[in-house]
Amino acid sequence: MRLSLTYHPSDFLLNRFQDWVPGLTRLEALITRDNKLYFFDGESFTALSVNSPNGIHLIKLRNRKSRYAWVRADFFSSGTSQVNTQLGLESELDHFCLALFIPNNQDQQSDIYLLEFPKHVNPFRMRNSTINLTTEDKEQIGALLYSVCSSEYQRQIQDRKLMELFSSGQENLKKELEQTQRELNELKAGIEAEKREKLVLIVNEIAVEMGIPCHLSEAATEKLMSEKWTDQTLKRTLTHAAELERVTQFMKPSITISGSFLEKQESKGTPDSSFVSSKYDKTIALLDKYESAAMELTKEQIPVNGKHIAERLQVTPPALTDAVKKSTMKIKILLENHTERWPLIRQYLKPVHRIDARSLSA
Numbered sequence: 001m002r003l004s005l006t007y008h009p010s011d012f013l014l015n016r017f018q019d020w021v022p023g024l025t026r027l028e029a030l031i032t033r034d035n036k037l038y039f040f041d042g043e044s045f046t047a048l049s050v051n052s053p054n055g056i057h058l059i060k061l062r063n064r065k066s067r068y069a070w071v072r073a074d075f076f077s078s079g080t081s082q083v084n085t086q087l088g089l090e091s092e093l094d095h096f097c098l099a100l101f102i103p104n105n106q107d108q109q110s111d112i113y114l115l116e117f118p119k120h121v122n123p124f125r126m127r128n129s130t131i132n133l134t135t136e137d138k139e140q141i142g143a144l145l146y147s148v149c150s151s152e153y154q155r156q157i158q159d160r161k162l163m164e165l166f167s168s169g170q171e172n173l174k175k176e177l178e179q180t181q182r183e184l185n186e187l188k189a190g191i192e193a194e195k196r197e198k199l200v201l202i203v204n205e206i207a208v209e210m211g212i213p214c215h216l217s218e219a220a221t222e223k224l225m226s227e228k229w230t231d232q233t234l235k236r237t238l239t240h241a242a243e244l245e246r247v248t249q250f251m252k253p254s255i256t257i258s259g260s261f262l263e264k265q266e267s268k269g270t271p272d273s274s275f276v277s278s279k280y281d282k283t284i285a286l287l288d289k290y291e292s293a294a295m296e297l298t299k300e301q302i303p304v305n306g307k308h309i310a311e312r313l314q315v316t317p318p319a320l321t322d323a324v325k326k327s328t329m330k331i332k333i334l335l336e337n338h339t340e341r342w343p344l345i346r347q348y349l350k351p352v353h354r355i356d357a358r359s360l361s362a
Contacts, residue, residue, distance in 0.1 A: 008033065009156035010111055013102070013149055014040065017115060020148065026097075026116035028076060030058055032104050039076070062109040067150075068142035070095040075114060096133070100146055102153050113149065195225050202235055203257065206242050211299055213254035214242055220259045236340045237262060243298065243343055250301045283330040286323060287342050289313065290352070294344035304348035324351035331355050 010031045017027055029040040037055065038045045049055050058076065072094050096119050101110035117133065133141070199216055207214035216224075220241075224234070241261040249255055293312040294304045302308055310317045324331065335346065335356050345352045 009105075009153050009160070012156050013113060013153060016152070017113070020145065021115060021117075023118055024115055025118055026073075026114075028114040028116075029112065030062065030076065030114075031111040032062075032107055032109065035106065059109075061112060064101055064110060066099075066101050068101060068146045069099045070138050070142065071097050071099050071114075073097050073116060075099055076112075098138070098142055098145065100142075100149055102146075102149055105157055115145075192225065196221065198231075199224060199234075199238075202231075202238055203242075205235075206239050207255075209239075210242060210246065210255075210295075212246065215254060215256045217256055217258045220257050220262055223259045223262055233340075240340060240343050243295065246298050247304075250298075280330055280334060283327045283334060286327065287331065287334065287345065287352070290320075290345045290349060291342045294348060298344065304344055306349055306351070309345075309349060321351050324349075324355070328355060 010029065010033065014027065014029060018024060027040075027042050031038055031040065037048045037050055037058065039048050039058075040046075048058065050059060054077065061076070073096075075097060096117050098115045098117065100113045100115070102113065103109070104111045199221060203214050203216050216238075229237075238257065240263075241257050242255055244261040245255045245257055290309055290313075293309045296312060297304050297308050306317050306320055310320045313320070331352065332355050335342070335352075342352070346356045347353060
C-alpha cells in the first residue's frame with residue numbers, strides 16, 4: 001500500500017475524488033507542476049503551451065479568485081473565463097459540473113478540478129435519487145468539497161515537507177557518518193604507519209646492538225601490529241627473536257625476523273626492579289656474564305655450549321657448572337620471574353637449561 005505522503009498533492013486529490021463523490025461521470029483537471037501547465041483528461045496528463053489561444057484562456061481561468069463554481073461541461077474549452085452566477089432554470093440544468101479552484105503553492109494561482117455529475121441524478125440523495133441537484137444542493141456540495149479538497153491539499157503539502165525534511169536529515173546523517181568513517185580510516189592508517197615506523201626503528205637499534213643487519217618479515221609485522229605492546233616488552237621480544245633467528249640463520253649476512261620466535265618477553269607479575277636487590281645482585285651478574293659470553297659466541301658464529309662459554313670467560317667448565325649449582329635456588333627464582341631474560345643460556349648452557357626445564361615442569 002502506497003503512503004499518501006508519497007503522492008504529489010494534485011495526484012492525491014485526483015485519486016480520492018471517486019471515493020469522496022461516487023458516481024462521477026467525468027474528472028478533468030488543470031494543474032501546474034514544476035512550473036509547467038498540465039491538463040488531465042481523466043486518464044493521463046498532457047503538457048500545454050501557455051502561448052496558444054487555449055493556453056491563454058486556461059491561464060485566465062487559473063487567475064480566478066473563486067473557490068468553486070458550477071459550470072458547463074465545456075468549461076475548459078469554451079474560450080470564456082467568465083462564470084454567470086445568475087442562471088435560469090434551463091441554464092441551471094446545463095451547469096452540472098463543479099469546478100474547484102484550489103490554490104497552488106508554487107505560483108499562488110489555482111489548480112482547477114472539474115467534476116462532472118450525472119445530469120439527472122443526485123448522487124448525494126438516498127440511492128442516487130433522480131431528483132436534479134437544486135441550487136441549494138449545489139451550494140452545499142461546492143462548499144463541502146472545496147473545504148475537504150483544500151484542507152487535504154494543504155495537509156499533503158505539509159506531509160511532503162516533513163518527508164523532505166526527514167529525507168534531508170537522513171541524507172545529512174549519512175554524509176556525517178561517511179565523513180566520520182573516512183576520518184576514522186585516516187586515523188587508523190596514521191596509527192598503523194606510526195606503529196610500522198616504530199618497529200623499523202626498534203629493529204634498526206637491535207641491528208646496531210647485534211652488529212648485523214636485521215629485517216622484519218611482513219608476517220611478523222602483522223602479528224606485532226595485531227597486539228598491544230609496551231615499548232620495553234616490544235624491544236625485549238624483538239631482541240629475543242633476533243637472537244634466536246641468528247642461531248638458525250648463522251650462515252646469512254643478515255637476519256630476517258619471522259613470526260616463529262615472536263613470543264612476548266615480559267616478566268611474570270613482579271617488575272624487574274623488585275628483584276634487583278643485594279640478595280640477587282651476584283646471581284643476576286653471573287647470569288648476565290654467561291649470557292653476554294653466549295651472545296659474543298653467536299655473533300662470531302661459534303656454537304653456544306658450556307665449553308665455549310667457559311673459554312670465553314677464561315674459567316674451566318667444572319668451575320662454571322659449580323657456580324651455577326651453588327646458586328640453583330636463586331637462579332630458579334630469577335628464571336621464573338624473568339622469562340624474557342637470558343634466552344641463550346636457558347637453551348644452550350646445560351646447567352641453566354636443567355634448572356629452567358624443572359621450573360617449567362613444576
